[in-house]
Amino acid sequence: MKKTALSTALANVRTSTPLVHCITNYVTVNDCANALLACGGSPIMSDEPKDVADIQTICGGLVLNIGTLNEQTIAGMHVAGKRATELGHPIVLDPVGAGASALRTQTASELLDNYGVAVIRGNMSEMKALAGAAATTRGVDVNPDDAVTDENLAESAAFAKALAAKTGAIVAITGAIDLVADPERAVAIRNGSPIMGKITGTGCMLSCVTAAYAVANPNAQLEAVVAAVAGSGVAGEMALARMQPVDGNASFRTYLIDALYNMNGEALEAVARIEEV
Amino acid sequence: MKKTALSTALANVRTSTPLVHCITNYVTVNDCANALLACGGSPIMSDEPKDVADIQTICGGLVLNIGTLNEQTIAGMHVAGKRATELGHPIVLDPVGAGASALRTQTASELLDNYGVAVIRGNMSEMKALAGAAATTRGVDVNPDDAVTDENLAESAAFAKALAAKTGAIVAITGAIDLVADPERAVAIRNGSPIMGKITGTGCMLSCVTAAYAVANPNAQLEAVVAAVAGSGVAGEMALARMQPVDGNASFRTYLIDALYNMNGEALEAVARIEEV
Amino acid sequence: MKKTALSTALANVRTSTPLVHCITNYVTVNDCANALLACGGSPIMSDEPKDVADIQTICGGLVLNIGTLNEQTIAGMHVAGKRATELGHPIVLDPVGAGASALRTQTASELLDNYGVAVIRGNMSEMKALAGAAATTRGVDVNPDDAVTDENLAESAAFAKALAAKTGAIVAITGAIDLVADPERAVAIRNGSPIMGKITGTGCMLSCVTAAYAVANPNAQLEAVVAAVAGSGVAGEMALARMQPVDGNASFRTYLIDALYNMNGEALEAVARIEEV
Numbered sequence: 168m169k170k171t172a173l174s175t176a177l178a179n180v181r182t183s184t185p186l187v188h189c190i191t192n193y194v195t196v197n198d199c200a201n202a203l204l205a206c207g208g209s210p211i212m213s214d215e216p217k218d219v220a221d222i223q224t225i226c227g228g229l230v231l232n233i234g235t236l237n238e239q240t241i242a243g244m245h246v247a248g249k250r251a252t253e254l255g256h257p258i259v260l261d262p263v264g265a266g267a268s269a270l271r272t273q274t275a276s277e278l279l280d281n282y283g284v285a286v287i288r289g290n291m292s293e294m295k296a297l298a299g300a301a302a303t304t305r306g307v308d309v310n311p312d313d314a315v316t317d318e319n320l321a322e323s324a325a326f327a328k329a330l331a332a333k334t335g336a337i338v339a340i341t342g343a344i345d346l347v348a349d350p351e352r353a354v355a356i357r358n359g360s361p362i363m364g365k366i367t368g369t370g371c372m373l374s375c376v377t378a379a380y381a382v383a384n385p386n387a388q389l390e391a392v393v394a395a396v397a398g399s400g401v402a403g404e405m406a407l408a409r410m411q412p413v414d415g416n417a418s419f420r421t422y423l424i425d426a427l428y429n430m431n432g433e434a435l436e437a438v439a440r441i442e443e444v
Numbered sequence: 445m446k447k448t449a450l451s452t453a454l455a456n457v458r459t460s461t462p463l464v465h466c467i468t469n470y471v472t473v474n475d476c477a478n479a480l481l482a483c484g485g486s487p488i489m490s491d492e493p494k495d496v497a498d499i500q501t502i503c504g505g506l507v508l509n510i511g512t513l514n515e516q517t518i519a520g521m522h523v524a525g526k527r528a529t530e531l532g533h534p535i536v537l538d539p540v541g542a543g544a545s546a547l548r549t550q551t552a553s554e555l556l557d558n559y560g561v562a563v564i565r566g567n568m569s570e571m572k573a574l575a576g577a578a579a580t581t582r583g584v585d586v587n588p589d590d591a592v593t594d595e596n597l598a599e600s601a602a603f604a605k606a607l608a609a610k611t612g613a614i615v616a617i618t619g620a621i622d623l624v625a626d627p628e629r630a631v632a633i634r635n636g637s638p639i640m641g642k643i644t645g646t647g648c649m650l651s652c653v654t655a656a657y658a659v660a661n662p663n664a665q666l667e668a669v670v671a672a673v674a675g676s677g678v679a680g681e682m683a684l685a686r687m688q689p690v691d692g693n694a695s696f697r698t699y700l701i702d703a704l705y706n707m708n709g710e711a712l713e714a715v716a717r718i719e720e721v
Numbered sequence: 722m723k724k725t726a727l728s729t730a731l732a733n734v735r736t737s738t739p740l741v742h743c744i745t746n747y748v749t750v751n752d753c754a755n756a757l758l759a760c761g762g763s764p765i766m767s768d769e770p771k772d773v774a775d776i777q778t779i780c781g782g783l784v785l786n787i788g789t790l791n792e793q794t795i796a797g798m799h800v801a802g803k804r805a806t807e808l809g810h811p812i813v814l815d816p817v818g819a820g821a822s823a824l825r826t827q828t829a830s831e832l833l834d835n836y837g838v839a840v841i842r843g844n845m846s847e848m849k850a851l852a853g854a855a856a857t858t859r860g861v862d863v864n865p866d867d868a869v870t871d872e873n874l875a876e877s878a879a880f881a882k883a884l885a886a887k888t889g890a891i892v893a894i895t896g897a898i899d900l901v902a903d904p905e906r907a908v909a910i911r912n913g914s915p916i917m918g919k920i921t922g923t924g925c926m927l928s929c930v931t932a933a934y935a936v937a938n939p940n941a942q943l944e945a946v947v948a949a950v951a952g953s954g955v956a957g958e959m960a961l962a963r964m965q966p967v968d969g970n971a972s973f974r975t976y977l978i979d980a981l982y983n984m985n986g987e988a989l990e991a992v993a994r995i996e997e998v
Contacts, residue, residue, distance in 0.1 A: 205693050420755065488818070
């Protein structure tokens, strides 16, 4: 994959301002909205079953994030998922905590099975849970035993491709090394910094930004997802570079969204470390 | 309207610390609470139908924001709206996304028809939807075709006055040019900066701050709303002036609330650009 | 109580990364998650009755915060409270607004009566409401008449010890002077700054951090709670020291969480002002 594909994907978001409907958790929802605005998209949040079909109709895509799922929002996700599928809008599924509870694993699986999910974005423990493999999710964080490493990279890429083939969705497994795969290709991305795990919402924000990229790049979905994931990592590096000794994770959160806001194609191409595996 | 009215309104908020009950969306609720504290008010959030009457009773005013409405919160809005009306407390209605879905338009209209709404604060698309006029809301943002401009200022002011007359509420239409109107007078406010549209919550925060101003200034409601709206714009200019090249929308959000916190009557009078139209 | 107990408690959090399940309000939930990460813990939020038992099972402790309670989350609190009690996990109860509404007072009381609450963390008005004493909570803030002062310190400490004896929980009453008590000992803590009351979430964050401390220090619960409370106050002082003239409460919020992130045992011991009373 050429790096110019990344800046093209970014430019398409900036010029089209994709409107993204998010049904997401109440923990990180504000950061998700500001991250969408920062990357060049426009957010609207709605989870009431009687509201979501109308809202999805005027949007370009949908994010389904189960981070604080409840009966009402699950019902909303089904109505919105059905409507997005009818309209051919890309759906990004973020299976937060799949594997950590029966309800989460079941809900994520049902959404995946019933609607046209375009992208699944999660950590490896969540992905294994979705794939039906043995997984021991540590709350909403990846189990260290599941992490993608240089040692298991080929095996992890094969898993990602197989999950993409099985589900029909692009699979984005994020962590120290990110993997983005469709059934034929897998791309490893080596950007970001460990402090990204010290704020809540890094993954949730990325899922929303990924939806904006998917909406704005209908003919280059894999490139779009790689651009969103690499962009998040590059933003993490830019944010880290701003940190002063008195700064902590709260300042980092601000800097991360700021970096998404100031990101341009040149910086993205220059700093992104992507490799087909 | 004299500019001294603005600093008087501000001073009344600072000295009385109005307690404002907010039923608002979960996207920007934290910013709303911090903005209320910044301006000199005190927030309390409660949306459970069994809780809201007690809470409204100890407060001075009520905000009804339908940004992430659901069946439970709509029920809570009705109970709280009824109680606030009984007590004569000012209600600020923020019809987020009216026109974007049938449920939003209907809910906003029902709240407006049934309770003593003192102020409606929204963008022009939402206001047109409430007025029953043709409107094409773009999600939660104004449709560019609806924006108040120098060209349509007289017509827009007439619309605002007519809506105020029809509803009995002060009408605050915010955008690049803000309009605040009662049935007899309309005031145009030319403060703020475009980056205010690049964060989520600018409008929601203003609605909450407006409630604090309305509570603290019972005998000068139009002046109170103009002061709140102009204050938001002036804060936006102060926040913009702090921006460094690496800063983005997340830093701007912090600076905006900081500016509300540090606002004083002198700065407000000096920078506010208000004009009766 | 020796100050070295504080740094020991802090070190135990940093080395064990306690996973804390929070059922908390949607106003400050993001700050709660980032504060937990900052102090060295790991958050997971879940309030759906069908989800919370599984989630609590994989966690070490539970926070029950009634700041925006509703029927669904109250039901979730009961399921989670029962499960945590079965597992012997510490529960921190934050009775936000107890005394301000019948539902809040009743819910807090029922949670306290039915589950193994290890710590109650609130302001004096909320504590008086829980104790069944006459209290006039001012929304979610303490009534000035209820505040702990040098003049009523002995009486307040006796109240805290008696409430601890009655409930079996450690009682943490926070304000300008904080009091932490079990039935035998009461510790006064004189850290913090008044601007902590000008942001939303200071108390909510502390309750979550307290849970992390309680989980990580099973054999020194009083010391753990004192360390968490003193740490919050010390962080408030560190944050205040960073404030520039243009900064307001939003910057303070960022600095406060940053300070939790950068806190170490030496700073905590050096700045903490604790005294058995």
